[in-house]
Amino acid sequence: MSLAPSERAPASGTATATATGTPAGRGTPRRTDRARPGRRRLLTRESVPYLLIMPAVLGFAIFKAYPIAASFWISLTTGNGDARQFTGLANYRRLLDDPLFWTALKNTALILVVQVPLMLGLALLVALGLNSTKVWLRPLWRLGVFVPSLTGLVAAGVMFSVILNRDAGLLNWVLSLFGVDRVNWLGSTFWARVGVVLVITWHYTGYNAVMYLAGLQGIPKELYEAAMVDGAGPIRRFVSITLPQLRPILLLTVVLSTIGTLQLFDEPYVLTGGGPDNATLTVTMYLYNNGFKYFDFGYASALAYALALIVSVLGILQVRLMGERR
Amino acid sequence: MKTRGPLLTLLLAGAFGLCVGPFYWLAMAATQDDKDVFSWPPKLLPGGHLMDNLQGLQESIGLTRVLLNTILVAGLQTVGAVVVSVLAGYAFAKFDFRGRNLFFVLLLSTLVIPDTVMLIPIFQMMMDLGLIDSYESVILPGLVTPFGIFLMRQALRSMPDELLDAARVDGAGELRVLWKIVIPVNRPIIAALALFVFLGGWNQFVWPLIALRSPEMYTLPVATATLQGLSTTNYAQVLLASAIAAIPVMALFLVLQRQFISGLLAGATKE
Numbered sequence: 387m388s389l390a391p392s393e394r395a396p397a398s399g400t401a402t403a404t405a406t407g408t409p410a411g412r413g414t415p416r417r418t419d420r421a422r423p424g425r426r427r428l429l430t431r432e433s434v435p436y437l438l439i440m441p442a443v444l445g446f447a448i449f450k451a452y453p454i455a456a457s458f459w460i461s462l463t464t465g466n467g468d469a470r471q472f473t474g475l476a477n478y479r480r481l482l483d484d485p486l487f488w489t490a491l492k493n494t495a496l497i498l499v500v501q502v503p504l505m506l507g508l509a510l511l512v513a514l515g516l517n518s519t520k521v522w523l524r525p526l527w528r529l530g531v532f533v534p535s536l537t538g539l540v541a542a543g544v545m546f547s548v549i550l551n552r553d554a555g556l557l558n559w560v561l562s563l564f565g566v567d568r569v570n571w572l573g574s575t576f577w578a579r580v581g582v583v584l585v586i587t588w589h590y591t592g593y594n595a596v597m598y599l600a601g602l603q604g605i606p607k608e609l610y611e612a613a614m615v616d617g618a619g620p621i622r623r624f625v626s627i628t629l630p631q632l633r634p635i636l637l638l639t640v641v642l643s644t645i646g647t648l649q650l651f652d653e654p655y656v657l658t659g660g661g662p663d664n665a666t667l668t669v670t671m672y673l674y675n676n677g678f679k680y681f682d683f684g685y686a687s688a689l690a691y692a693l694a695l696i697v698s699v700l701g702i703l704q705v706r707l708m709g710e711r712r
Numbered sequence: 713m714k715t716r717g718p719l720l721t722l723l724l725a726g727a728f729g730l731c732v733g734p735f736y737w738l739a740m741a742a743t744q745d746d747k748d749v750f751s752w753p754p755k756l757l758p759g760g761h762l763m764d765n766l767q768g769l770q771e772s773i774g775l776t777r778v779l780l781n782t783i784l785v786a787g788l789q790t791v792g793a794v795v796v797s798v799l800a801g802y803a804f805a806k807f808d809f810r811g812r813n814l815f816f817v818l819l820l821s822t823l824v825i826p827d828t829v830m831l832i833p834i835f836q837m838m839m840d841l842g843l844i845d846s847y848e849s850v851i852l853p854g855l856v857t858p859f860g861i862f863l864m865r866q867a868l869r870s871m872p873d874e875l876l877d878a879a880r881v882d883g884a885g886e887l888r889v890l891w892k893i894v895i896p897v898n899r900p901i902i903a904a905l906a907l908f909v910f911l912g913g914w915n916q917f918v919w920p921l922i923a924l925r926s927p928e929m930y931t932l933p934v935a936t937a938t939l940q941g942l943s944t945t946n947y948a949q950v951l952l953a954s955a956i957a958a959i960p961v962m963a964l965f966l967v968l969q970r971q972f973i974s975g976l977l978a979g980a981t982k983e
Contacts, residue, residue, distance in 0.1 A: 434886040435807035442800035443815065445856030450822045453830035453837075460832060515724045520717035523725075529969065530728035533735070536961045538915030540933035541954035544940055545738050548947055554750035556737050592731055649826045652917050656937060670828050678922055683832050690829040701824050 461687035477688035490672040513598035531592035543656025575665035601635040742952035773935040782931040786913035792855040793909045801864020845925040867901040903971040
């Protein structure tokens with residue numbers, strides 16, 4: 387928590403920091419003894435914040451607010467260019483009857499339900515390990531597990547499309563050392579999904595682990611010491627101290643991972659192109675296909691809004707369920 | 713309890729291997745002849761074809777031009793987004809003004825809205841402005857990052873107000889306070905933000921894929937993806953392109969990892 391507002395009030399002089407139109411007229415006595423007061427009048431304490439946020443507001447209006455509103459309008463129309471016609475909810479009705487949309491949604495949900503808990507669980511384990519003072523060479527391991535999250539999605543996708551190759555890929559070769567038969571990653575509907583989950587997990591586990599590590603290091607040692615005095619074992623300490631203390635970061639990672647997974651596009655696009663047999667088609671990929679392959683902007687926008695709705699509802703639910711009243 | 717150290721170390725070394733192993737293989741595969749990429753067992757030692765592959769990439773995608781495009785796009789995006797974020801973050805952290813909370817909440821709420829919602833209107837906007845297939849079309853939409861503004865606000869809030877007020881009493885104008893005090897004091901977190909934005913700009917894919925049309929305008933991820941789509945894909949070259957994409961980012965991270973991780977923590981733990 388930062389300082390209370392009252393503590394920084396004196397410098398702003400008058401309490402009316404509202405109007406911005408006439409900055410020249412509000413010189414405070416303090417300012418009159420400056421060398422060149424006229425030049426500085428534009429930047430009074432009242433006008434400065436508005437000037438500071440100006441670029442952000444402009445960018446927000448053009449590249450966030452307007453597109454979000456326009457997208458909704460487009461989703462209510464069909465046709466292209468000048469032939470665009472208002473058709474109300476037709477795109478949304480079409481969406482409900484579109485088997486491919488449901489396939490894409492099902493694929494996305496499946497990946498979400500399997501991948502996010504798997505990844506966050508692994509990340510927590512790695513973070514607990516990295517947090518232990520008994521471990522040697524901690525900085526090296528921390529560095530290593532974070533490295534995958536630096537890789538671009540395309541680079542990672544290309545890399546894994548070869549590593550997961552059935553006949554000569556690295557993964558099948560490593561598995562063969564343990565006597566496992568070659569797996570048709572990316573080639574069969576089941577294993578392609580597993581492959582996509584593997585790649586995303588590889589990509590983001592370390593990032594989340596470092597977030598958790600930060601959280602773990604923020605927990606006061608006294609809490610553990612007190613618990614030990616009271617005779618709490620390691621599991622009891624984990625459940626009663628570590629998990630509650632980590633709650634804000636856990637929530638953050640759950641929400642961010644959910645948003646990310648629901649918008650999954652790059653990895654399956656590069657790895658499988660959505661196949662085989664649409665097994666790895668995601669909602670965003672279907673949106674992309676409709677918008678930028680078939681140029682059906684109206685339908686693509688309806689898909690975008692359906693996705694936004696799902697993301698928002700899930701996000702709000704997660705905050706409600708996991709969030710803490712402060 | 714004494715045995716836990718070695719065991720944990722071993723497990724973490726295993727995790728390290730799983731994370732870093734693929735990169736080692738990537739580096740090796742990028743130096744092989746194309747047909748050796750798919751050999752069984754995989755080649756895990758350097759091959760002698762690095763130069764051939766580099767030359768092949770130069771011919772197929774115009775590697776130097778594509779690299780310069782990527783540096784330009786990511787670099788300008790970083791400068792712009794950092795400026796916007798520092799200015800806005802400072803305002804949100806240290807000034808009371810009308811509409812502050814409303815705008816901040818609006819800004820943050822766009823985090824929940826998938827970027828894909830915005831793709832089509834921004835595409836149309838760029839078409840109308842005649843900016844499709846230009847650097848501007850790729851750079852501009854990335855300049856306002858709610859995450860960056862949030863990060864800077866969190867960081868700047870912990871600056872003591874006395875520091876700023878002392879400078880004001882000494883007669884420093886608001887711009888001077890920002891330039892001489894706020895920015896120098898927060899240089900590490902600003903460096904962290906710059907890294908995050910650069911990383912995002914360097915690796916961004918979907919929007920450049922849509923906004924860029926001609927191969928000489930492509931960024932590295934877009935060029936790599938198109939290269940892989942060809943039926944006669946030369947995998948050694950594609951993998952080399954991926955390795956090249958990863959190298960600058962890793963180097964930057966190695967040099968600035970302290971700032972990078974502190975930035976990650978600032979966004980995650982404060983509040």
